[in-house]
Amino acid sequence: MSFSLPYKYITAEQLADLIKSKPTSELKEFAVVDVRDSDFVGGNIVSAINCPSDTFHANVDELVKKLESVPKVIFHCALSQARGPKAARIYAETRSHALPSSSSQEVFVLRDGFSGFQSKFRHDPELIEKFNKYYHD
Template sequence: MSFGLPYKYVNDKEILNHIGKPAELTVVDVRDADFLGGNIKGAKNVPSNDFLDSVHELVKQNESVPRVVFHCALSQARGPKAARIYAESRQELLPDAKEQEIMVLRGGFTQFQAKYGTDKDLVENYRKELWEC
């Protein structure tokens, strides 16, 4: 029995080639009201406030997707928590399912948008003015 985390951390470069390819990767953005200002292209917004109510449907929708990556603004609390809950729910609902990589985006959307915010192939709904200090 493994006592490690049920997910791994990845950096942006590890997922870039999979963004916008739903057969390869699902991006789950668990930001709440802070979802404004942009998102990774094709990301599903499943707010952390509603995550427990939505996780079973999310597991079923992504049963055959090989990689699921979670993030919030910084991926320090909400993103990792959602990844853990998703992994536990997946094990419960689909105990015999094919293995799936469950990941958390290091640095969250804050770091991602700082690098790629204006790249329309990677980010949609970007509002630069919301990210300027």
């Protein structure tokens, strides 16, 4: 019996390239969903949507509608070991029930989460905003 996850992993470098590729059209090519709770303070990936894990179930239907036409959705938490992958799975399952015939969407989890991303890119204002090293060192 094989079990496949409803998401793939994306590395910090791949996400950085995606963010910096700045699409010229108004259509969003991707969305970053940050499911950290109180640990959201102290910085985030530019343009990330904060959808805290403690209220994720209550808000997932709204998120599916909001991101319906976005080709790539990338989830993460601090380390992307529990909250990020769980949110990605719930989102993918909810989306497949709510929009069974809609266009395909790729769901990703950011490998090593925000901690890994900020450790590589914290000094790049195109990638990280509101950074405060007090929360991360």
